[in-house]
Amino acid sequence: MYASCYIAVYPFREKPGHLLVCSTKKTSVALLREETFRSIEKGTLAPADEAALLKLGIIVPDREEEKRLMLDYINGLNARNSELNMTAVLNLDCNFACTYCFEGGMKGKRYMSRETAGLLVKFIQDRFSGIKTSLSVTFYGGEPLLSLDLIVFISEALKAFAAERAAQYTFNMITNGSLFTRSVAERLIPLGLRGAKITLDGPAEVHNRCRPFKSGAGSFDAVMKNIKDTCDLVKISIGGNYQKENYARFPELLDLLESSGITPAYVSKVKFDPVAGRPDREGATVDFADGCLSLNEPWLVDASLLLREAILRKGYDVPKLRPLPCQLEVNDAYVSNFDGTLYKCPALIGIKDFEIGSLREEIKGENDSPYPGIWKNKECLECAYLPLCFGGCRYMAYVRGGNIEKVDCKRPYLDAALETIVSQDIRYRGVPVK
Numbered sequence: 001m002y003a004s005c006y007i008a009v010y011p012f013r014e015k016p017g018h019l020l021v022c023s024t025k026k027t028s029v030a031l032l033r034e035e036t037f038r039s040i041e042k043g044t045l046a047p048a049d050e051a052a053l054l055k056l057g058i059i060v061p062d063r064e065e066e067k068r069l070m071l072d073y074i075n076g077l078n079a080r081n082s083e084l085n086m087t088a089v090l091n092l093d094c095n096f097a098c099t100y101c102f103e104g105g106m107k108g109k110r111y112m113s114r115e116t117a118g119l120l121v122k123f124i125q126d127r128f129s130g131i132k133t134s135l136s137v138t139f140y141g142g143e144p145l146l147s148l149d150l151i152v153f154i155s156e157a158l159k160a161f162a163a164e165r166a167a168q169y170t171f172n173m174i175t176n177g178s179l180f181t182r183s184v185a186e187r188l189i190p191l192g193l194r195g196a197k198i199t200l201d202g203p204a205e206v207h208n209r210c211r212p213f214k215s216g217a218g219s220f221d222a223v224m225k226n227i228k229d230t231c232d233l234v235k236i237s238i239g240g241n242y243q244k245e246n247y248a249r250f251p252e253l254l255d256l257l258e259s260s261g262i263t264p265a266y267v268s269k270v271k272f273d274p275v276a277g278r279p280d281r282e283g284a285t286v287d288f289a290d291g292c293l294s295l296n297e298p299w300l301v302d303a304s305l306l307l308r309e310a311i312l313r314k315g316y317d318v319p320k321l322r323p324l325p326c327q328l329e330v331n332d333a334y335v336s337n338f339d340g341t342l343y344k345c346p347a348l349i350g351i352k353d354f355e356i357g358s359l360r361e362e363i364k365g366e367n368d369s370p371y372p373g374i375w376k377n378k379e380c381l382e383c384a385y386l387p388l389c390f391g392g393c394r395y396m397a398y399v400r401g402g403n404i405e406k407v408d409c410k411r412p413y414l415d416a417a418l419e420t421i422v423s424q425d426i427r428y429r430g431v432p433v434k
Contacts (some may be wrong), residue, residue, distance in 0.1 A: 001050055001059045005066055006387050010419045011272050023421050025070075025387040026057035027321050029422060067381045073323070078331040079264050079373045084128050084135040087334040087346055088112070088120060088154065090147035092338060096176050097214045100241065100275045100347065103142070106350045110142075112338040117150050119359035120336055121157045127332065128161075134168040136194075137373070140346060142338075145179035148187075170194040176211065177223040185230040195235035195268060198227060202204035202240060203252040210241070224260060231266035240272040243291075245304040247272070251310040255389070264315040271319055272307045274300055276347075277399045293400050295392075296412040304421050312428035321421060323387040329372045347395040354404070371405055380407065 006025040012018040019037050021030045030053065037044050040059055049210070050343025053059045055381040060066045092103050092110040101107065112120075128135055135158065139151055150323045155171055162169035173180075185193065200223060201207040208218030227236055238257070242250055250272055257267070277291035291319035292300060311318055327333055328344045342360035348354040357363040375381075375391030383389070400408075 001040065001045060001054065001061060004058055004060045005382060006070075006384055007058055007061050007098055007382055008413060008418055008422075009037070010422070019326060020419075020422060021058050022418070023057035024385055025323065026324070028056040028058070028425065029037055030056055030058055040170045055159070056249075065097055068390055070378055070381060071373075073387075074329050076309050077325070080131075081330075081332055082131050082133045083332070084124065085138070085139060085330075086120070086124055086136070087138045087140050087335040087347070088144075089140050089142070089335065089337045089349060090144045091142040093146055094141060094176070095144045095178060095214055096143070096211055097216075098211045098212065099316055100243075102278075102347075103350070104377065107142070110280070110338050111147060113149060114150070114153065116338070116340045116359065117154055119340060121154055121161075123334075123336070123359050124158060128165070128167070132167065132332070133171070136169075137171040139173040141174075142171050143176055145175055145184065148179075148184065151188065152191065155188070155193075159192050169268075176219070178213070179225050180226045180230060181232055182226075182229040182233070185233045189234060195237060197237045198223060199239045199241065200224075200253055202242070202246060202249045203256060206246050206249050207253075210246075224256070225260075228260055228261055235268040236262075236266065237269040237271070238267055238414065241275045242272050242303065242307070243275050244299055244303070245277065247274075247307060250307055254310060254314045254316065257316075258314060264317065267316055267370075268322070269319055270311045270316040272311075273380075274303065278395070294396060294408070295410055301416045302415060305417055305424075308421070309424060312424055315427070321388070321425065323390070325390045326392070326394050345395060348410050374405060374407055377407075383411060385411055385418070388414060388418075 004023060007025060008022045008024060010020045010022075012020045012031060016029070017034055019032050019034055020033055022028070036045070036049060038052070045053070045059070050059065092106050092108055094101070094107065124135060124137075135156065137154065141147075144151065151173070152343065155169070159169045172195045173193075174197045175303060177196075177200075180196055180198065199211070199293050200220070201210040204218065204220040207220045211219055213219050217399075227238075230236065240253065254270070257263075275291040277293040305370065308318055333344070335342065335346050335349065336359060341355050341357065341365065342357045343349055343354055344356060369395060374394070375386065375389070380386055380389075380391060390408040392410050394404045394408065397406040397408040398404040
């Protein structure tokens with residue numbers, strides 16, 4: 001037996017002479033005596049230790065075979081995927097005037113028509129076959145609740161379709177929260193609403209500066225009221241977009257949530273992310289030009305770990321550390337723009353080079369997952385972080401250099417952050433240490 005290619009090893013300061021060993025492939029953690037870890041290299045592991053570490057993915061029979069199997073990892077995920085996922089951009093309109101708006105120059109009175117919505121339903125129905133047992137739609141914008149009637153129309157059709165096949169239909173939405181009232185939630189829950197992701201950019205002062213209504217009025221109080229009014233009905237996840245100058249204020253939001261009764265019992269996840277940079281290229285005109293261009297920017301390590309610690313310390317949950325391939329490599333996952341053009345990732349909406357077809361013309365070519373396997377090279381295959389990266393974010397590679405087929409390596413970030421992330425999960429989330 002040999003140590004896996006995909007492990008990270010750290011000294012366990014609370015217990016001298018011991019090591020924390022994390023499998024990045026199985027995201028399991030083991031606490032080992034240093035001599036036990038050395039015995040892996042010597043080939044002298046006790047049979048009981050060998051069986052346990054093999055199950056955790058910390059040792060493997062053959063490292064070269066492990067790398068060969070990793071080459072087929074995403075193909076295996078796709079083969080086993082029983083869910084069809086669609087992100088539906090219902091409009092590019094919004095009642096907010098966010099300073100860093102992702103759509104930028106694409107914004108306007110652009111709405112999906114009822115005819116296009118019908119084509120969207122048909123597209124999903126036509127692709128729901130084989131081993132598929134569930135279908136999930138994420139409604140996106142703009143502000144999707146400006147198209148509430150279309151959400152109802154699509155969901156009624158897909159709910160009936162799924163029921164006829166003994167399958168499950170659910171939907172989520174990414175919304176600014178200002179229109180997500182209790183009556184809206186009560187209308188949508190019977191149609192399959194599972195959750196809503198609502199963005200709050202820190203405490204009121206910061207949020208209102210970054211995410212005002214179009215009128216210029218602050219939106220914080222309206223959003224907070226709606227979260228409070230609906231969090232007992234539906235799973236609410238809270239996101240937030242921070243910048244270098246304001247991320248230190250975001251823990252104040254957690255205090256405000258708690259004091260308002262929006263406690264961890266009513267919130268499924270909290271995750272704060274940096275405002276991303278935008279490509280300065282034809283077809284992707286934007287108004288905001290001050291976002292981060294890489295997860296590896298040094299200040300982001302401090303910011304992300306500080307905010308993750310604050311979230312966990314307050315008792316809120318965060319997304320689990322797990323292998324996560326780029327959406328461009330995931331089969332049966334699509335994004336439809338309001339006009340019916342199809343993409344593989346919401347970040348690529350409006351960039352003509354990355355259209356993969358349309359609801360009217362179907363998918364271009366035989367493979368609906370463009371640019372697969374960028375990480376299938378010697379350097380990536382030998383990197384311990386490969387299962388947590390898989391070549392990183394294609395969009396970020398495009399933003400930085402104009403080439404979506406370049407690797408967006410996360411190694412500098414994970415070198416600096418993973419040990420702390422693992423320690424946080426053990427301390428706050430009760431991740432078992434074997």
